[in-house]
């Protein structure tokens with residue numbers, strides 16, 4: 001069945017009695033009751049499927065987990081309280097029986113870098129970074145470090161570089177390392193890393209999946225070998241999603257393919273328009289034929305879908321000019337986050353890359369004149385008009 005159909009049906013209408021709710025209700029119960037003590041005993045012992053306590057399992061979360069398992073093509077999924085909780089749990093599941101070393105992409109979401117350097121490294125886990133778009137460098141780093149886990153994102157932030165997920169999966173597998181891919185920017189409509197050899201896929205469902213800027217949620221999807229460990233970790237330390245957030249996320253996902261197609265179409269149009277604008281020095285967009293990873297994008301992404309993110313550099317602008325440009329925007333919302341129905345813009349130098357020293361930022365290609373736009377699903381003419389009036393005075 002097509003992903004656009006599964007997004008609407010998967011996970012719902014589990015039979016639990018004589019009537020079946022058409023959509024999954026919000027199960028707020030912390031625990032579950034059985035007439036028969038023998039039955040509760042079997043559920044506790046996991047000899048029989050069933051719910052006993054919501055830190056272990058919850059029917060609202062279970063429906064969302066089944067839905068995400070279906071969309072990413074994994075064995076099972078875990079719904080977490082945030083994207084960061086999903087990333088942390090997946091990393092721990094990867095390292096449980098492997099060397100305590102992580103090889104990560106050098107371009108990652110800021111909080112993911114913090115988890116690696118401020119949480120995992122002080123626990124004695126080795127952390128190293130590599131350019132995931134340089135396959136030879138990845139191969140050399142895996143050989144030198146022998147990591148237990150390789151971690152990357154399908155599209156880097158904010159320059160939107162795209163690594164060869166399938167080739168990196170082969171390298172990780174050959175070295176016995178688990179391979180985790182953060183598919184928040186890519187989404188399963190564009191690319192499904194499990195089908196390309198990843199062991200686990202993680203999401204900030206806060207972004208495109210839920211899509212309305214009204215819920216914080218995370219998902220880890222896993223292959224069979226890591227699934228029992230993932231659930232054991234979740235039972236043990238409880239990073240679970242609340243059932244109300246689970247409901248909101250699932251409600252969002254039903255329209256996710258429809259929204260994502262519009263995000264992609266609007267972003268393609270905005271990127272093209274920006275490229276021709278005299279005030280714009282450079283545009284970073286995976287759908288651009290001149291993008292440094294255009295061949296990988298063509299090979300791995302669904303045809304015609306390049307994501308909803310566009311980063312661009314305003315000619316001659318520095319912090320003051322960028323601030324003025326952003327303050328003049330009337331429709332595009334100045335706020336952190338991405339993937340919402342409304343267009344959003346942020347300034348990486350001020351936010352995600354604030355802690356990175358200027359020289360290092362320059363080397364990474366993140367310049368003082370760069371902004372990151374999450375293109376929403378408004379009428380594209382209105383987005384362009386807003387950008388035009390804000391750029392006019394530059």
Ligand SMILES: *Cc1c(COP(=O)(O)O)cnc(C)c1O
Pocket residue numbers: 082083084085109111112153182184185203204205206207216217218
């Ligand atoms: C937002 C984001 C996260 C963190 O997710 P939260 O839901 O905010 O915890 C992780 N990775 C990427 C790529 C993100 O954009």
